[in-house]
Structures are given as structure tokens and as C-alpha cells.
Amino acid sequence: MKVFDFKKFREYAIFIWLIIITLILVLSSLIFTQSAIDQNNRLKESLKNTYLKKTFIEITNNLKPRYSEIAYVSKSGDNYQTIINNINISNEEKKLVLNSILNVESLKILRINQKFLFKIDNLLDQKIIELRIETDKKNEVVFFRSEKENKLNSKKIEKNFTRKLVYKETVITDSLYNSAVNLDIKPNIIIEFARLYGFQVDFQRDVWKNDSFQIIYEEFLNQNNEIVDTGEIIFANLNLQNTDLQLYRFEYEKDKIDFFDENGKSIRKTLMKTPINGARLSSSYGKRKHPILGYTKMHTGTDFAAPMGTPIMASGDGKVTKVGWCGGGGNCVKIKHNSTYQTVYAHMSKFGRGIKKGARVKQGQIIGYVGSTGMSTGPHLHYEVIENGKKINSQKLKLPSGKILKNEERKKFEVSKIKIDVLKSDLITNSN
Numbered sequence: 001m002k003v004f005d006f007k008k009f010r011e012y013a014i015f016i017w018l019i020i021i022t023l024i025l026v027l028s029s030l031i032f033t034q035s036a037i038d039q040n041n042r043l044k045e046s047l048k049n050t051y052l053k054k055t056f057i058e059i060t061n062n063l064k065p066r067y068s069e070i071a072y073v074s075k076s077g078d079n080y081q082t083i084i085n086n087i088n089i090s091n092e093e094k095k096l097v098l099n100s101i102l103n104v105e106s107l108k109i110l111r112i113n114q115k116f117l118f119k120i121d122n123l124l125d126q127k128i129i130e131l132r133i134e135t136d137k138k139n140e141v142v143f144f145r146s147e148k149e150n151k152l153n154s155k156k157i158e159k160n161f162t163r164k165l166v167y168k169e170t171v172i173t174d175s176l177y178n179s180a181v182n183l184d185i186k187p188n189i190i191i192e193f194a195r196l197y198g199f200q201v202d203f204q205r206d207v208w209k210n211d212s213f214q215i216i217y218e219e220f221l222n223q224n225n226e227i228v229d230t231g232e233i234i235f236a237n238l239n240l241q242n243t244d245l246q247l248y249r250f251e252y253e254k255d256k257i258d259f260f261d262e263n264g265k266s267i268r269k270t271l272m273k274t275p276i277n278g279a280r281l282s283s284s285y286g287k288r289k290h291p292i293l294g295y296t297k298m299h300t301g302t303d304f305a306a307p308m309g310t311p312i313m314a315s316g317d318g319k320v321t322k323v324g325w326c327g328g329g330g331n332c333v334k335i336k337h338n339s340t341y342q343t344v345y346a347h348m349s350k351f352g353r354g355i356k357k358g359a360r361v362k363q364g365q366i367i368g369y370v371g372s373t374g375m376s377t378g379p380h381l382h383y384e385v386i387e388n389g390k391k392i393n394s395q396k397l398k399l400p401s402g403k404i405l406k407n408e409e410r411k412k413f414e415v416s417k418i419k420i421d422v423l424k425s426d427l428i429t430n431s432n
């Protein structure tokens with residue numbers, strides 16, 4: 001005798017589940033409606049309160065403020081015109097602002113990372129009432145609207161920041177990033193440090209336990225001695241397996257700054273080994289079993305696993321030759337650097353601003369963001385280097401360095417280097 005007809009039960013199981021799910025849905029929607037009614041009542045109740053009524057009026061007024069502020073930080077490829085064009089003002093006013101800026105000697109050259117703050121009165125025809133442009137970490141130029149004439153008056157003011165040089169050093173115990181964070185080094189500086197060494201170091205493989213680093217960089221303090229901003233790295237040394245990789249910041253020409261090793265060679269290479277920050281090398285160049293296709297296939301690039309949306313940089317200066325869909329590569333960008341080298345960046349979630357075919361890009365410029373488009377098992381960057389039309393292993397690439405300081409420049413560099421070395425020993429003495 002059958003006590004329980006399993007086959008029949010299976011036939012009916014789907015109906016039983018449907019009934020259960022329907023019940024859950026009905027019940028939860030009832031609960032939801034009830035709580036919505038309660039919430040509504042509570043809201044009505046509180047609206048009777050005059051104080052809250054006032055606040056409510058204030059909030060709604062604030063939705064359309066008369067005054068607004070627009071902050072902007074200049075990027076590579078920007079000029080004053082493009083920055084001003086993004087502000088919603090009349091063409092006439094744009095011209096006025098541009099001319100006012102160009103009349104100030106210290107603003108003649110627009111630098112990267114210069115801070116802009118536009119204060120706008122939306123009720124006026126000429127909307128900009130104040131514009132602040134940072135000239136360096138300590139100074140800014142402020143433009144005020146003149147009451148009578150149709151012009152902007154400018155004034156150079158000093159921000160109340162004190163510059164402090166900080167020296168930090170440590171032995172790397174787990175990762176370079178964690179060691180730096182433990183020393184309280186600000187993220188901006190860590191990113192810059194990684195970018196500078198990105199030309200010659202593969203962080204995944206070259207940095208070992210018990211390697212060490214030293215760094216000198218600027219910090220800016222306000223009157224309360226709080227760190228408000230970080231500035232430039234002045235010196236760094238990464239000691240990898242008892243080899244020093246030193247870099248000295250040096251202004252070799254007016255407004256032309258670069259980092260050089262102790263022999264006056266620029267650390268900048270034609271191409272970067274790792275065109276992405278904070279990534280983990282997840283699959284190297286060579287034969288491997290393809291994660292999707294399943295069979296052994298030549299992997300013609302290097303994969304870097306990184307969170308979705310991580311910025312991808314152009315590994316060298318060059319011209320964009322392709323932006324679009326590359327089949328298995330998903331959204332990809334291809335850059336031609338010179339007659340010898342090209343690079344490819346695949347599986348992007350989206351492309352960087354202004355990245356289109358024919359565009360000129362600078363080394364380190366953001367060309368796109370990590371994604372998982374095309375034939376991909378998860379967010380990563382697939383990076384390829386093509387040398388004379390042949391795909392090669394980017395991690396084994398030996399590239400000549402950029403500028404080498406000679407003659408007068410070299411002499412000046414030696415002086416500047418000695419100054420930095422003296423500064424370093426002073427800072428070390430003072431920190432002990």
C-alpha cells in the first residue's frame with residue numbers, strides 16, 4: 001500500500017509552490033500598504049507642526065537656489081576655453097571671463113590639477129559673481145564682479161596654509177599599499193607613488209616581503225594644524241631585493257617637472273608596464289587554458305583583475321586608432337604610440353571622456369574603465385603590447401627611458417639632488 005504517492009505529489013508540487021508564493025506576495029503587499037498609510041498619516045501629522053512647515057518651505061526653496069557653486073579641477077587636455085564652455089553662461093560672459101583670466105600673469109599657463117571655483121548668481125544676466133583659481137597650493141587668484149563696470153577685478157590672495165615636508169619609511173610586510181596606509185600616507189600620494197613606479201615596477205611580482213621604501217612629500221596644514229591637502233612627492237626610494245630605485249623631483253625647465261633617477265635619467269618610459277592602479281595581475285602572457293573556450297590557447301596579453309569601473313590609463317603618449325567593439329575583446333581601445341609600438345586595452349565597461357578615433361592621448365590619461373564586456377569571466381583589463389605588428393609580453397618589455405639630463409641641466413640636477421639628500425637626512429634626524 002502506498003502511504004504517500006510521491007509521483008502525484010511532484011505533479012502537484014508546482015501548484016503548492018504557486019499558492020505559497022501568491023500568499024506571500026498578497027501578505028507582503030498588505031503589510032506594505034498598511035505601513036505606507038501609517039507613514040502618510042505620520043507625515044500629515046508632522047506637517048501640521050508650523051516649525052516643520054517652515055523647514056519644508058526652506059527645503060523646497062533650496063531646490064532652486066539663487067546662488068550656486070561649481071568646482072572644477074583641470075585635467076590634461078583642458079584649456080581655459082573648454083573649462084568655461086562647461087559653465088552655463090552667455091557667450092558674452094564667457095568671453096569676459098576668459099579675457100580676465102588671460103590678463104593675469106600667474107594664470108598664463110594652465111596646469112593640471114588647478115582648482116577652479118565658480119560662484120554663480122542665477123538671477124543675474126551676468127551670472128558669475130566670483131571665480132577662484134588656485135595658482136599653487138598656497139595662492140589663489142580671486143575674481144570679483146565689479147559693481148559699476150562690466151568687468152571682473154582680480155586679486156591675488158594667499159591661502160592660510162603652511163607647507164610641511166614629511167618623511168616616511170617602512171619595511172613592506174604584506175602589500176605596499178597596506179604598508180603605506182599604516183604609515184598614514186594619504187591615498188593621493190600612494191596613487192602618485194604607484195604611478196611613478198608603474199613605469200618600471202610590476203607591483204604584483206617585483207615587490208617582495210621585507211622590501212622597503214622611503215618617501216618625502218608635501219603636506220599642507222591649516223591654522224589648526226590639520227592636514228588639508230597633500231602636494232607633490234619630492235623624493236622616493238623603493239628598495240627591491242636590495243636594489244635602490246630612487247627618484248628625485250626636478251624642474252629642468254620653467255614649469256617642466258619630471259622625476260629622475262640618481263643618474264639624471266627620467267623614470268618615464270615610452271610605455272608603462274601596468275596601465276592601471278591597484279590591480280592584481282591575474283593572467284600573464286603565454287599558453288594557457290582559456291577560461292571560457294576551455295582549450296589551451298595562446299594568451300596574447302596580460303590580464304589585470306580590478307574592480308568594475310577602475311580607470312585605465314594610456315600606457316604612453318600616442319594616437320587613438322580604434323574605439324569600439326572588438327568581438328571577444330568587448331569594448332576596446334587601441335593606441336599607436338610610435339612606428340614601433342601599439343597597445344590594446346580590452347573588456348572596458350565604458351570609454352574615457354573625449355576618447356575617439358584620431359584623438360591624441362598623453363601617458364597616464366584615462367582612456368576607459370574596467371568592465372567585463374566581450375568574452376570575459378569577470379571585470380579585468382586585458383592589455384596587449386604590439387611591437388612591429390607582433391604581440392609581445394608587456395611584462396618583459398625593456399624600454400629606453402625618456403629624457404636624460406646633460407650639461408647645464410645635469411649640473412643643476414646634481415645641486416638639486418644634494419639639496420634633497422640633505423633635506424632627507426635632516427628630516428630623518430628630526431623624526432628620531
Ligand SMILES: [Zn+2]
Binds near residue numbers: 299
Ligand atoms: Zn586576457
